[in-house]
Amino acid sequence: MSSNKYLPAIISGFGAAVLSTIPFLNIFNCCLIIPGAAILALYLYQKTILNGYPISLSNALGFGLLTGIIAAIFASAFDILITYIAHTNDLVQGLPQSEDFLRQFNLGKIMDDSIKLIEEMASDIEANGFSPLYIVMITISNLIIYSIFGTLGGLLGMAILNKRRRGQF
Amino acid sequence: MIRQGLNISSFRGTYAIEKQNYFIRYLLFFSLLFWCAGFFLPAFSLEFTGISFIHFAVKSIYSTVCNQSNTATFSVNDHLLFVCARCTGLYLGAFTAAVFSFFIKNKVDLSLKPLIIFSLPMLIDALSVRLNIYDYSKIVAFITGILCGSIIFIYILEVLENSLTSIYKKRI
Structure with a gap:
């Protein structure tokens, strides 16, 4: 299995982490950033790897979850870094x-x-600029919440992209 | 005799699919109930919710998915909820749709039009506020959030039920 398969999820997850960390951008529709990233990851996956074929449930769940986990890791890292710098x-x-x-x-x-x-x-x-309890708390809560929202985004992405493919407008 | 046997197995199959769909609906309903109860926590007395650290931890959990801006959040008994008005609308919209989903007997198969129609007001409102076309209104954000949340829930339910049904049919 090619590692390129996971590239869409990695890119989207990273993008979502950046959007949810930057002070001005994270005000913009907070809870839709992670599901949006999962939809984007699935879109890129369908375009590049599946060559337009429909997305399966396992792919939707897997990509959503992976996007959420990657976003959580990067968002936690950015948060810890910004806290360390800004105190x-x-x-x-x-x-x-x-x-x-x-x-x-x-x-x-x-x-x-x-x-x-x-x-x-x-x-x-x-x-x-550092607190072990804070790091544990922020990482665990990001991992749990982003994984759930990423998975939900994956399901929504599957519904949208498969309908779009069938021309079901 | 063979036909009768097929009828019985197809009846069992339909029953199993129905049972599976109800399980999904109950699962989503209780998950949303739990999630909505979480951000309504400040509405209850702290004596009721218990340890203040739990209050603090729950607030920080919701902060990962919401800006929790004081000016954009509803308050109950002078206590701000843990999510903004738009997010409150989104989650309560999804919860309302989860309640109504128990009354839908037929298979849901929607086109993309309802998703666009129901989501557009929220996107237009969010953009208009950001571009300073008009001032932020909690009520507008809440109502547009309800519309978007309810339609998102229906699509998620549809994709879960239809996919699991087709997986089940393939197996038998």
């Missing part, structure tokens, strides 16, 4: 508001401990 991120900037919100509720020791944990994470980022 701040959305989490640090939004911490005072989150704290004010959480302190409205008197939940005792558990809440105090969890606020302390978040504060430690934020102070690590401000001091070193």
